[in-house]
Amino acid sequence: MFSSLSKTLLRRPLFLPTTLRLISTATPNRPSFAFSYLVNSCGLSPESALFVSNRVIFETSARPDAVVNIFKSHGFSQSQISGIIRKCPPLILARPERTLLPKLKYLRSVGFSGSDLAPMITAAPYLLTRSLEKRLIPTFGRLRDFLGCDKSAVTAIRRSPRILLHGFEATVDRVVKILRDNGVRESSIMWLVKCHFRTLMNWYDHLEKIVEKIKGMGFDDPSAAKFAVAMLAVLGMSESMWERKLDAYSRWGWSKDDAMSAFVKCPRCMTISEEKIMAVMGFFVNEMGFESSFLLQHPTLMSLSLEKRIRPRCLIFKHLSSHGLMKTKFGLTTLLTISDKDCLVKFVTPHIGVAPELLDMYREKKHMAMGAPVP
Template sequence: MLRRLAGGPRRLPPLLRRFCAPPTAAPPPAAADFMAQFLIDSCELPLSDAIKACRHLAHLKSPDRPAAVLRLLRREGLSPSHLRRLVVSMPKLLLASPDKTLEPKIRALRSAGFSPAELGELVTANPNALRVRDVIPKIEFWRKLLGSKQKFLKLARNVHLLSRRIDGDGTPILSFLRRIGMPDPHIAMILERRPRLVSSRLKRIELIAEQVQNLGVSPGSRTFVEAFSTVSNLSQATLESKSSLLLGYGWSRDDLLRAFRQFPIVLRLSEGKLRVAMDFLIKEAGYEPSYVARKAVLLGYSIDRRLKPRFYVLRFLKEKGLPGGRLDLLTAMMIAESKFKEKYLPLLQPSFPGMIGMYPDVAAVMNAVS
């Protein structure tokens, strides 16, 4: 197969063979050739991935050790897809001793409750599960904090998770978050949403927590989870830009803080969405900026599928003195779509027979009730 891809005799082309050599000493060309061929044949690796992987294996004079490792992993239930991903992400694993290193670790992982499929998911997402010492206590620590095996497997995609040292209360980041008053369930929520925080610098976490507290959000509250996620996801320049945009619509600093405390996601919305929503609510619908700040959740709804069509329906009902006309806009937004259509659209049917069919087409609804 390699001969066909390389277009020549048994060995790889010189240009490709050069990439298989380790940085210090170049092996005989035939060695690099046979290891790349072995990876292609045994793991179905593409030629480019085989070339990259063989940089770590080109010193081998036979494929016996890698073959034994692959046999063990197949026997333990890893699929061909798992093997390909594992070899690409950590080819040095093929140099480990199957009997002395890998088999005991796999046996420990299986005894910890991981099925063959879960084992494959874990080691391909985080090969450190087969490399680091004391991996089981670390897994149990994170699994207990997160509350389930599936949540741990998701967080394990952060390759640093199992290489971090755990002492006493865990990592320095966890100790800090607990110290400022965050309960474990809230810490788990943050880690689920922002897995990279596990490997962040402590000073960065301290700065984010300080910024969120300065915005008036208590670390012990559920809102702190959303606020922390928002601030950690945005640069200072982006936060300032979005804040300036909202202040430009007549919000005071207190309005901005109130909106953020109520709906921290507001600063994760794109500037385009914020601008369109504020233009509609203040300039077209006629709401005061302070009202929008108190009901900042409104900014998170779809403009064309929810906000505009429901507003026009409510405005018509109010003009005609019909039930629902005096409904608060946010209250109307929170009603399930099916219930809103069932309760309020029939009231428009006498005047607009086709309303149920055209809703929520904004242009059609607006033209009908205007």
């Protein structure tokens, strides 16, 4: 018995190339044409081609070619097309003129550019299986009415295609009701839906608990604008990441209570990375000579760009201070938080007579931070 088994194993290789193994395990009634087409014309791997060809059957390239050409004409790359077919096999046999073109044209007409459309469809190709008249148009219309314009609706859907995939009532309506019932202000709800709806939906089953948790952290007024920012900070962070950020602040002398106090003043100070916490703290303490308590009093500064905002404007502060034109460091918070236009008007232009080099210095630092050549 052992002898005959040995002879069998010698005649039959234990390891076959991937493609041969896949073909050998394919169902007998699967047309080999579909498998070959998916590999050779659509760029699918043998594994993916087998998966798709076991779900759709075709013996000519007429319909698949038409589908592929429609996608290509709308700016989809080969890898995006193969991704769409792998995720949603029925689309390879869709009717281009009746199923695909009207939906792609509609999405273009409401403001989705080619650069928006291809990644969105690739991420959620089942959008193209939904009814244009019963799902896509009504959903987009309700979202546009809620957010106020086409552009905002496009932004929301681009960031969370499931709105269009599942419909307004099953997604936005449900989340908005929870937030409204808990007193979150309407403008904050609109911002959350427009920019962060995917996060909200991922935590939908726990939203009410999250709202209560944030109230317990010291945000006792859900109608305040910063309440929504605090929600995102908590939703987007694991417990371990939260602890690592508290530890980063502790290295500069902040206690946990200090960090929580700063968080309540400016929730964004806990949304930045550990690396940025260390870099901004290091700049103010080591380069500017401030105590870390200065940032505890003004935690908003932690969220500003170090290279594009803090560094160039602190150079102005130092220059003005050296000429006796900036009396206290507390004027720095205004200098750092106002717009570029106001910064020039209030802190640069009035002092050009005394410090004519100030304007060139500011412009040079700004251009360097933006990665642009100095004019």
